[in-house]
Structure formats: C-alpha cells, structure tokens
Amino acid sequence: MREGAATVLIVDDSPENLAVLNELLQADYRVRAATSGKKALRVVKTTPTPDLILLDVMMPEMDGYEVFEKLRADAVTADIPVIFVTAMDSTEAEIHGLDVGAVDYIAKPIVPSILRARVNTQLELKQARDWLRNQNAYLESELKRRLHENLIVQDVSIHALAHLAEIRDPETGNHLRRTQGYVRALSVHLQGHPRFAPLLTPHNIDLLVKSAPLHDIGKVGIPDHILLKPGKLTPEEWEIMKTHAKLGSDAIELAERDAERPVEFLILAKEIARHHHERWDGRGYPDGLAGDEIPISARLMALADVFDALISVRVYKPAMSHAEARDIIREGRGSHFDPDVADAFLATYDEFCEVANRFGENGL
Known part of the structure; x- marks a missing residue:
C-alpha cells in the first residue's frame, strides 16, 4: 500500500x-x-x-x-x-x-x-x-472576510465624515450615537406597520442606522461665524444655516457619481441629509415637502434629531428633560411629525431615554 x-x-x-x-x-x-x-x-x-x-x-x-x-x-x-x-x-x-x-x-x-x-x-x-x-x-471564507473588511472600512469612513461636521460643531457631542439609537428604535418598532414594512426590512434598517450619522454632513459648508455663533442666529444667518441640508445631499450625490455602481446606504444618506428638516405639514426646508412626499428615512431622522436637540444644551438654551421633550413631540404629531412616527416614538419612549442616558455627554 x-x-x-x-x-x-x-x-x-x-x-x-x-x-x-x-x-x-x-x-x-x-x-x-x-x-x-x-x-x-x-x-x-x-x-x-x-x-x-x-x-x-x-x-x-x-x-x-x-x-x-x-x-x-x-x-x-x-x-x-x-x-x-x-x-x-x-x-x-x-x-x-x-x-x-x-x-x-x-x-x-x-x-x-x-x-x-x-x-x-x-x-x-x-x-x-x-x-x-x-x-x-x-x-467563500475569503469573500466573507473581505466583505467584512469592506464594511469596517465603510463604517469608519462614514464616522470620519460625520465627525467632520461634529468637530466643527463641538456642541453635538455624542449626538451621532444617540440619533443612531433613536432611528433604530423607531425603525424596529415600525417594521411591521403596513405603511413602513416595504422599506423597513432588517437589511434596510441596518443601512438606515449606518446612514444616520451623515445627516448633518452639510454643516462643514457653513461659515464658522454662523455655525459657531455663541447665541441665536439672525434671520439672514438662519437662512444660510438652513442650506446645510442641501449642501449635505449635494456632497453625497457627488460621491455617488464617483462610485462605479450604486451604493445602497448613500441613497438613504442623501435622503436623510436633504430632508431631515422637512415637516409633515409642509413648513420645513429645503424643499417644503409634506406628508408622504417626505422619504420615510428622513421622517424617522427628523424626530430623532429634534428629540436629541431638545434634551441637549445649546449656547442659546438649556437642556430640557426627557419628559418635556416627549410632550413637545406629542404636540407636534401631525404637524411637525408623521403621526405614525410620533406614535412609534411614544411607544418606544423608554428606549429613547435609555439611549440618551447611555450616550450622554459624559458617556463614552
């Protein structure tokens, strides 16, 4: 033998x-x-x-x-x-x-x-x-390893870009982590809702959460004397500040054009960057969209962003309590916010509070 x-x-x-x-x-x-x-x-x-x-x-x-x-x-x-x-x-x-x-x-x-x-x-x-x-x-193992590495690089790149805006606006602190947590809580709660189920698949929820930190990337284009002003903005300055939504979506669109093929998370990131300041009643900016004209991703981000702004200290205002912020969002149901998104927030309020406490300004 x-x-x-x-x-x-x-x-x-x-x-x-x-x-x-x-x-x-x-x-x-x-x-x-x-x-x-x-x-x-x-x-x-x-x-x-x-x-x-x-x-x-x-x-x-x-x-x-x-x-x-x-x-x-x-x-x-x-x-x-x-x-x-x-x-x-x-x-x-x-x-x-x-x-x-x-x-x-x-x-x-x-x-x-x-x-x-x-x-x-x-x-x-x-x-x-x-x-x-x-x-x-x-x-197959090598493909999984490389895909995992690509996802890590992608995540690091996203946070590096997002932190550009955060560095220029030092008041934001852990704002990115908190808003990611809020968006995930809303998305998971709404994924069985007939109005939201087609978009909020587990895969798309992950993409949405990944995209959320880029919502204020356009702030890198706002002049320092406005972005860092230690007080309330004048009407003229406020109009310039509002351009950060379009600046952010334009920057992401340029990145899309440079890509060899469509990048899923950039599609959502562009929606969020441009439309997270739109209002359900059409009185938001930059495009004055109303109701279901506003992308779902932006409707979720709008509520997450407002809640975090309300409970955070700004040079022109003190931080509100979580309960006060909850009441304001409840009052904005059907005017500022999609009614179903506001209801999802009220249902997941305790989870919002847990995320806010975990990633407080003194947290990691």
Missing part, C-alpha cells in the same frame, strides 16, 4: 469475494471490509473514513440498494462515492444502480484491470471534487 493511499471499503457477504477484492486492491489502497450491510454502516462511521465504497447488491437481510439509501440519508456519508458490484449482469440492473445514484456499476466475475481502472477513476474524481469543495470553502 502506498503512503497516503486512499481508503476503499469493500462490502460483500461472501468471504471469498472479499478476499479476491482485497488481493486486487491492497497494493495501492488501504482496504477495509464488511461482510454485511449492517456492518458496513458501522464501519463507514469509523476512522479512516472510506474514500470509496465497493458495495455488493445481493446480500441477505439488507441488500446493497438499502445500504446505499441509508448512506445517502446520512450527511456524514452522503458524499462517499459508491460502486455497485453484482452478479446481476443485465442492462436493467446497471441502469437501476446508476439511477439511484451510484457512480459506477461493475458486474461479476471481476475483471482485475477493469476493477482497478474504475476504482482509480472514481478516486481521482473524488479527489478533484474534494479539492474544488475545499477551494470553494476557502474562496
């Missing part, structure tokens, strides 16, 4: 036939033997696992077809190739054996050269299949 030789299991109720087969194969392969179907099913589960099975068809108690059926029904043995060996020398028997899934069919009496050639062929085929399976598993 050669070093590293394949293992062949021969199954036959005749000791004489087993001896003949063993004599023909032992020089090239590791040969194991079983004198019945039941014994074969036990042997096949022990080490070394057979690379090929030569299975007699006509055996008492459990014939070869029944043994084969049990081998295929077990995930551990289902992929082991089987060659039927039988004295039934008929075309019908051979066709039946191949139809049930055997890789080959050899008729007795055994012709040594034919036996060796067919065994060798099937073992080479199995080796090729195993190699392809291993290669496919490796490629």
Whole structure:
C-alpha cells in the first residue's frame, strides 16, 4: 500500500469475494471490509473514513440498494462515492444502480484491470471534487472576510465624515450615537406597520442606522461665524444655516457619481441629509415637502434629531428633560411629525431615554 493511499471499503457477504477484492486492491489502497450491510454502516462511521465504497447488491437481510439509501440519508456519508458490484449482469440492473445514484456499476466475475481502472477513476474524481469543495470553502471564507473588511472600512469612513461636521460643531457631542439609537428604535418598532414594512426590512434598517450619522454632513459648508455663533442666529444667518441640508445631499450625490455602481446606504444618506428638516405639514426646508412626499428615512431622522436637540444644551438654551421633550413631540404629531412616527416614538419612549442616558455627554 502506498503512503497516503486512499481508503476503499469493500462490502460483500461472501468471504471469498472479499478476499479476491482485497488481493486486487491492497497494493495501492488501504482496504477495509464488511461482510454485511449492517456492518458496513458501522464501519463507514469509523476512522479512516472510506474514500470509496465497493458495495455488493445481493446480500441477505439488507441488500446493497438499502445500504446505499441509508448512506445517502446520512450527511456524514452522503458524499462517499459508491460502486455497485453484482452478479446481476443485465442492462436493467446497471441502469437501476446508476439511477439511484451510484457512480459506477461493475458486474461479476471481476475483471482485475477493469476493477482497478474504475476504482482509480472514481478516486481521482473524488479527489478533484474534494479539492474544488475545499477551494470553494476557502474562496467563500475569503469573500466573507473581505466583505467584512469592506464594511469596517465603510463604517469608519462614514464616522470620519460625520465627525467632520461634529468637530466643527463641538456642541453635538455624542449626538451621532444617540440619533443612531433613536432611528433604530423607531425603525424596529415600525417594521411591521403596513405603511413602513416595504422599506423597513432588517437589511434596510441596518443601512438606515449606518446612514444616520451623515445627516448633518452639510454643516462643514457653513461659515464658522454662523455655525459657531455663541447665541441665536439672525434671520439672514438662519437662512444660510438652513442650506446645510442641501449642501449635505449635494456632497453625497457627488460621491455617488464617483462610485462605479450604486451604493445602497448613500441613497438613504442623501435622503436623510436633504430632508431631515422637512415637516409633515409642509413648513420645513429645503424643499417644503409634506406628508408622504417626505422619504420615510428622513421622517424617522427628523424626530430623532429634534428629540436629541431638545434634551441637549445649546449656547442659546438649556437642556430640557426627557419628559418635556416627549410632550413637545406629542404636540407636534401631525404637524411637525408623521403621526405614525410620533406614535412609534411614544411607544418606544423608554428606549429613547435609555439611549440618551447611555450616550450622554459624559458617556463614552
């Protein structure tokens, strides 16, 4: 037997036939033997696992077809190739054996050269299949690894861009993390709602949460004397401040144009950046959209952003309590906010408070 030789299991109720087969194969392969179907099913589960099975068809108690059926029904043995060996020398028997899934069919009496050639062929085929399976598993693993790395790079890039706006507006603190948490809470609550279910799939919720930190990216285009002004803005300054919504969506649209193919999260990010200051009654900006004209992603972000602004300290106002912010949002139901989104907020109010506390200005 050669070093590293394949293992062949021969199954036959005749000791004489087993001896003949063993004599023909032992020089090239590791040969194991079983004198019945039941014994074969036990042997096949022990080490070394057979690379090929030569299975007699006509055996008492459990014939070869029944043994084969049990081998295929077990995930551990289902992929082991089987060659039927039988004295039934008929075309019908051979066709039946191949139809049930055997890789080959050899008729007795055994012709040594034919036996060796067919065994060798099937073992080479199995080796090729195993190699392809291993290669496919490796490629699949490598693909998952690279996709994971790409997602990490994507997430880091998103936060790096978002922090550009945050760095220029130091009052925002953990605003990005909090608004992500609020958006997720609203999305999960609304994903079974008939108005929102088509968009709020688990995949889209992840994209929405990933996109949320880019809602104020346009603030990088606002002059410092306005963005960092230690007090309320004049009407003229406020008009300039409001342009951050369009500036943000325009910047994301330029990024989309540079991409070789559509990037899902950028579509939502652009919607959020442009429309998170729209109001349900149409009195928002920059486009004065109303009702369902406002993208769902922006409706969710609008409420999340307002709640966080209300409970946060600004140079022109103190922080409100969570309860005060809740009451203001309740009052804005149907005017500032989509009524169903406002209802979702009220239903998840405790979760909003938990997110706000976890990522408070003194938090991580």
